[in-house]
Amino acid sequence: MILARVAGSVVATRKDPRLEGKKLLILNPVSPQGAVEKGYVVAVDTVGAGFRELVLAVSGSSARMAEGCKDTPVDTVVVAIVDSLSLDQPSE
Numbered sequence: 001m002i003l004a005r006v007a008g009s010v011v012a013t014r015k016d017p018r019l020e021g022k023k024l025l026i027l028n029p030v031s032p033q034g035a036v037e038k039g040y041v042v043a044v045d046t047v048g049a050g051f052r053e054l055v056l057a058v059s060g061s062s063a064r065m066a067e068g069c070k071d072t073p074v075d076t077v078v079v080a081i082v083d084s085l086s087l088d089q090p091s092e
Helices: 060-065
Strands: 002-010 023-029 041-045 054-059 076-081
Touching: 002 041, 023 076, 041 054, 054 060, 060 076
Parallel strands: 041 076
Antiparallel strands: 002 023, 002 054, 023 041, 054 076
């Protein structure tokens, strides 16, 4: 799974017919501590995520198992909007 923040969207008027009606988002991966990581990923949105929201995405064969993505040419799919995140801090 990939923890990421929605950085933008992609508009493509011509695309594979199996992607018709699917929203494409630009994701910027982040660490669990919230630090921005290098690079961006384009993902299909299955949950209605918006700009700057923290999301969970899956890639590879897991992406093609997401709702509405079976037999669709996708590599990364947003599957959840993160409401909260907590880390157990190691005791010193």
